[in-house]
Amino acid sequence: MAFKSIVVEIDDHVALIRLNRPxxxxxxxxxxxxxxxxxxxxxxxxxxxxxxxxxxxxKAFAAGADIKEMAEKxxxxxxxxxxxxxxxxxxxxxxKPIVAAVAGYALGGGCELAMMxxxxxxxxxxxxxxxxxxxxxxxxxxxxxRLTRFVGKSKSMEMHLTGRFMTxxxxxxxxxxSRVVPAKKLMExxxxxxxxxxxxxxxxxxxxxxAVNRSYETTLAEGLLHERRLFHALFAxxxxxxxxxxxxxxxxxxxxxx
Ligand code: CAA
Numbered sequence: 001m002a003f004k005s006i007v008v009e010i011d012d013h014v015a016l017i018r019l020n021r022p023x024x025x026x027x028x029x030x031x032x033x034x035x036x037x038x039x040x041x042x043x044x045x046x047x048x049x050x051x052x053x054x055x056x057x058x059k060a061f062a063a064g065a066d067i068k069e070m071a072e073k074x075x076x077x078x079x080x081x082x083x084x085x086x087x088x089x090x091x092x093x094x095x096k097p098i099v100a101a102v103a104g105y106a107l108g109g110g111c112e113l114a115m116m117x118x119x120x121x122x123x124x125x126x127x128x129x130x131x132x133x134x135x136x137x138x139x140x141x142x143x144x145x146r147l148t149r150f151v152g153k154s155k156s157m158e159m160h161l162t163g164r165f166m167t168x169x170x171x172x173x174x175x176x177x178s179r180v181v182p183a184k185k186l187m188e189x190x191x192x193x194x195x196x197x198x199x200x201x202x203x204x205x206x207x208x209x210x211a212v213n214r215s216y217e218t219t220l221a222e223g224l225l226h227e228r229r230l231f232h233a234l235f236a237x238x239x240x241x242x243x244x245x246x247x248x249x250x251x252x253x254x255x256x257x258x
Pocket of ligand 1: 027028064065067108110112138142
């Protein structure tokens with residue numbers, strides 16, 4: 001379907017979703033979030049898609065929730081529509097991996113959107129922040145919870161209380177992003193990572209995503225048991241047998257998602 005605030009391209013098993021509101025630094029308004037939710041749901045259902053990449057522009061991944069759209073809203077408005085709730089739920093339903101490619105500003109809801117992805121590759125131009133405090137507001141798409149889990153309490157608290165921005169280098173050092181690449185190479189490196197994932201068994205990829213995400217939701221003992229049972233369960237798949245046999249035969253595995 002045709003979108004106005006995002007652009008979607010599907011190439012070689014990877015769905016590339018680009019946020020596209022250049023005049024507003026990709027601020028996340030209701031229309032964009034609705035389209036993004038639809039595009040993600042379609043990518044999840046599309047058998048050709050094995051990995052999703054989410055990106056913005058060179059200047060901004062996304063500069064946050066749309067302040068112009070929110071400014072006049074009341075508590076009754078945002079509580080009634082459960083602002084950001086449905087989008088958060090959509091993101092959590094996606095079982096295919098989502099990689100964020102972040103250049104420029106990733107602020108407020110933009111930083112939170114990147115953190116909702118499965119991992120973040122950052123350009124050396126990326127700037128992360130939770131500046132809602134400057135608006136008399138608090139993060140609403142997971143910032144206080146996810147940033148704290150990524151970078152620890154002290155740095156998360158400082159970011160939220162001061163609203164300062166973090167460079168890409170600091171973000172990598174503190175565990176927010178998986179790696180930093182030169183801005184010119186951001187898409188090439190991210191697409192290469194996505195292609196690598198797309199070549200694996202889709203069953204195994206889903207199991208990995210589920211297991212790692214589980215670690216945020218449960219105790220260590222329960223998480224270890226969940227992981228071990230998934231490990232056991234994959235012995236029922238042809239892809240696990242093929243993967244191990246290919247290693248023994250010294251050849252590339254041919255996965256069939258079975
Ligand atoms: N919402 C709406 N419009 C935004 C926006 C946002 N979050 N961020 C930028 N824009 C718009 C600007 O209003 C401007 O539009 P106009 O030309 O029509 O005025 C255009 O994008 C370009 O922005 P600037 O002129 O400000 O560009 P800059 O290079 O001087 O500054 C910036 C860039 C530092 C990112 C600055 O735009 C900025 O501080 N943006 C707001 C960041 C922010 O506070 N984000 C948090 C939002 S609240 C939130 O996200 C809640 C949540 O947790 C879900």
